[in-house]
Amino acid sequence: MSELDVSLGLLAALVGCGAVLGLDAASWPQVMVSRPIVAATLGGALLGDAASGFLVGAVLELLGLGHAPYGAAVYPETGPAGLLAGAGLAAGGGAAIGPFLVAVASGWAIGWIGAISVRMQRSLNERLLAAGDLAAPTKRLERRHRIAMVLDALRAGTLTAAFAIPVMWVVRLAAGIPTIGGVVAASALLVVGMGLAGGAGAGGMRRRAMDPLLFLAGGAIALTLIVTWW
Amino acid sequence: MKPTRSDQVSSFLRCFAVQGSWNYRSLVAGGLANAMLPLLRRIYAGNPVRLRAAVERHLEPFNGHPYLCPMAVTALARLEHDGESPEQIDRFRSVLRAPLGAVGDELVWATWRPFCLLLSITIFWLWGRPWAAVGIFFFFYNIGHVWLRVWSFRRGWTEGLGVGKDLRDPPWARVLPSIKSLNLLLIGSAVVSVSGLVAPDTLNRWGVIVALTVAALLGYARPALGERLAASLVLAAPVVLALLGA
Numbered sequence: 001m002s003e004l005d006v007s008l009g010l011l012a013a014l015v016g017c018g019a020v021l022g023l024d025a026a027s028w029p030q031v032m033v034s035r036p037i038v039a040a041t042l043g044g045a046l047l048g049d050a051a052s053g054f055l056v057g058a059v060l061e062l063l064g065l066g067h068a069p070y071g072a073a074v075y076p077e078t079g080p081a082g083l084l085a086g087a088g089l090a091a092g093g094g095a096a097i098g099p100f101l102v103a104v105a106s107g108w109a110i111g112w113i114g115a116i117s118v119r120m121q122r123s124l125n126e127r128l129l130a131a132g133d134l135a136a137p138t139k140r141l142e143r144r145h146r147i148a149m150v151l152d153a154l155r156a157g158t159l160t161a162a163f164a165i166p167v168m169w170v171v172r173l174a175a176g177i178p179t180i181g182g183v184v185a186a187s188a189l190l191v192v193g194m195g196l197a198g199g200a201g202a203g204g205m206r207r208r209a210m211d212p213l214l215f216l217a218g219g220a221i222a223l224t225l226i227v228t229w230w
Numbered sequence: 231m232k233p234t235r236s237d238q239v240s241s242f243l244r245c246f247a248v249q250g251s252w253n254y255r256s257l258v259a260g261g262l263a264n265a266m267l268p269l270l271r272r273i274y275a276g277n278p279v280r281l282r283a284a285v286e287r288h289l290e291p292f293n294g295h296p297y298l299c300p301m302a303v304t305a306l307a308r309l310e311h312d313g314e315s316p317e318q319i320d321r322f323r324s325v326l327r328a329p330l331g332a333v334g335d336e337l338v339w340a341t342w343r344p345f346c347l348l349l350s351i352t353i354f355w356l357w358g359r360p361w362a363a364v365g366i367f368f369f370f371y372n373i374g375h376v377w378l379r380v381w382s383f384r385r386g387w388t389e390g391l392g393v394g395k396d397l398r399d400p401p402w403a404r405v406l407p408s409i410k411s412l413n414l415l416l417i418g419s420a421v422v423s424v425s426g427l428v429a430p431d432t433l434n435r436w437g438v439i440v441a442l443t444v445a446a447l448l449g450y451a452r453p454a455l456g457e458r459l460a461a462s463l464v465l466a467a468p469v470v471l472a473l474l475g476a
Binding site for chain 2: 026027028029030031032033035037038041044045050051053054055058059061062063065066068069070071072096097100108122123125126128129130134135136138141142144145146148149152185186188189190191192193194195196197198199210211212214215216217218219220221222223225226227230
């Protein structure tokens with residue numbers, strides 16, 4: 001684990017945060033601290049770079065805007081994923097394009113691995129609630145409900161513990177790679193931008209005739225401000 | 231017996247954990263019954279047989295948006311309190327399920343949450359302060375979130391069987407299209423600004439402008455393709471970078 005110096009305290013803080021963020025997504029209390037912009041900023045801040053954390057969180061947020069928890073839909077688990085992507089990028093030394101893409105990749109992948117763990121947890125809940133008579137005494141229902149939530153937090157904490165060091169290690173590895181050339185950089189930017197527009201646009205928000213015009217107007221305003229600030 | 235203020239507070243707080251035991255058979259029913267328990271215990275005080283029957287009834291499959299589930303909790307408890315027949319309660323329960331999900335999904339997941347997130351991203355871009363942007367998201371989002379839970383909890387108890395009209399014509403119906411329009415504007419802006427923030431130094435200004443413009447247009451026109459390409463790129467990035475570094 002060359003150059004990577006992760007204290008036990010930091011690892012414990014990450015695992016604790018991962019458990020709380022994982023619990024927030026669906027089980028309790030759903031105040032949305034599990035969103036990537038919050039989780040990744042927290043992850044970045046734990047390693048001393050909240051701004052880089054927010055940026056990687058914003059990209060994960062836009063990529064996943066179309067994946068909402070409608071009904072029984074499967075969607076990426078954003079809490080531990082955002083936390084580790086933000087922490088990884090901060091550990092890798094900030095938002096250069098190489099480490100940045102690797103941090104986004106890690107967050108995206110952990111989000112979907114997290115989704116599998118959520119499915120497993122929900123199948124376990126099914127068995128937990130099916131066993132025995134829950135209505136008599138009624139305290140049994142309360143106990144099983146609490147157990148399900150504790151298991152959810154343990155699941156998210158375990159997911160965070162499993163990926164914390166690998167993510168920081170792989171992002172730091174990417175930071176050591178020489179700067180990439182203009183054409184590769186432009187292609188990367190093009191695809192990231194397309195992905196953001198695609199991920200965000202797929203969220204069921206493109207229904208009316210004026211929607212494309214509003215989207216283009218927003219893009220044009222941002223582009224004008226970027227050019228003005230140069 | 232009518233539930234007391236403290237039963238209602240206890241039930242309301244349990245609504246925050248309504249999805250705590252979500253599963254593929256009964257969906258949100260475990261959480262729903264758990265949140266109803268303080269109310270049912272009071273309503274059926276001294277009658278364990280009817281309490282047991284009511285809990286069993288509400289452990290049957292149910293789903294709904296978590297922030298609107300408080301409406302189901304109190305409306306169903308109201309029916310139990312008013313002595314409606316089990317058949318009537320079951321019918322009402324199954325009718326309530328679809329609109330509670332659809333109305334909540336449309337309001338929260340498709341409109342309010344994206345709006346607050348996009349606002350936060352825009353503030354970060356303009357101001358550059360990550361914690362201020364996170365704080366603004368958390369504050370505004372949860373004002374709407376907690377208000378919705380309180381509103382639905384109260385309406386469920388006061389309206390009982392009549393909650394249907396609240397769901398057909400909710401108080402936010404008129405502002406929702408405006409927020410959706412704002413969301414489109416903010417998405418356009420966020421796609422360009424966030425991509426611009428990660429633009430590498432090796433790229434000249436015209437390169438950035440052309441890449442961002444083409445990306446936004448193509449991504450909007452072909453969202454599925456954009457998403458797949460981006461997912462492929464981010465997943466291939468570690469391998470490509472490892473090869474470049476080797």
